[in-house]
Amino acid sequence: MNDSAPLRRPDRPAVLLIGMPGCGKSTVGKPLAERLNVPFVDPDLLIIAGEGGTVLGDVSENLDREEFLEVETRYNLAVPSEPSVVAPGGSVIYCTPAMERFRTFAVTVWLDVPVEALEPRLGCLKERAVVIAPGATLHDLAAERRPLLEQWADLRIDAADRSPEALVDEIAGRLAE
Numbered sequence: 001m002n003d004s005a006p007l008r009r010p011d012r013p014a015v016l017l018i019g020m021p022g023c024g025k026s027t028v029g030k031p032l033a034e035r036l037n038v039p040f041v042d043p044d045l046l047i048i049a050g051e052g053g054t055v056l057g058d059v060s061e062n063l064d065r066e067e068f069l070e071v072e073t074r075y076n077l078a079v080p081s082e083p084s085v086v087a088p089g090g091s092v093i094y095c096t097p098a099m100e101r102f103r104t105f106a107v108t109v110w111l112d113v114p115v116e117a118l119e120p121r122l123g124c125l126k127e128r129a130v131v132i133a134p135g136a137t138l139h140d141l142a143a144e145r146r147p148l149l150e151q152w153a154d155l156r157i158d159a160a161d162r163s164p165e166a167l168v169d170e171i172a173g174r175l176a177e
């Protein structure tokens with residue numbers, strides 16, 4: 001990731017949002033897609049629809065970590081390589097084959113939100129099926145994921161204390177640079 005490099009990548013028509021669970025990928029992704037006039041894709045919703053259940057926890061409850069990530073990888077590999085805004089679950093950064101494929105057609109934007117702001121946003125981590133080791137805290141998870149987020153991101157957005165509308169403005173502006 002190089003924060004100062006020009007971002008516009010005409011050969012990459014999609015935008016992939018990454019970040020910690022609850023950072024706002026789904027919330028920001030939808031209006032961003034409207035602004036860019038492209039479809040919005042939330043692979044978590046496709047997983048629920050395809051695997052059955054009403055929340056991701058219904059899908060993950062009988063799967064171990066690796067089995068769940070295999071399911072997540074499979075659904076993310078099936079996202080069309082077309083103009084779109086894609087907002088997968090935060091754990092997509094562990095799905096290396098899917099991330100490598102996204103890199104061929106999407107600019108990856110990391111919504112960076114501090115743990116203190118995430119805690120009140122996140123309800124039940126189990127219902128959300130957050131991929132977190134037993135006994136680990138959100139701080140532990142953020143420390144584990146930060147290097148991966150840095151590795152995959154083309155652009156990091158400081159998304160603390162900012163409305164979804166303000167984030168859409170900033171991301172759309174950076175994409176147009």
Ligand SMILES: Nc1ncnc2c1ncn2[C@@H]1O[C@H](COP(=O)(O)OP(=O)(O)OP(=O)(O)O)[C@@H](O)[C@H]1O
Nearest residue numbers: 020021022023024025026027089090121162163164
């Ligand atoms: N910029 C923001 N300001 C305040 N609250 C926000 C903001 N973005 C999202 N939220 C709230 O945070 C919660 C989680 O947001 P969201 O579901 O979009 O996160 P996510 O990044 O998609 O998480 P996941 O990785 O679990 O899919 C929601 O209740 C949403 O309303």
Ligand SMILES: O=C(O)C1=C[C@@H](O)[C@@H](O)[C@H](O)C1
Nearest residue numbers: 021089090091128129130131
């Ligand atoms: O960041 C995470 O670990 C996750 C976030 C959820 O939205 C889901 O995508 C998934 O169950 C895991």
Ligand SMILES: [Mg+2]
Nearest residue numbers: 025026088089
């Ligand atoms: Mg989401």
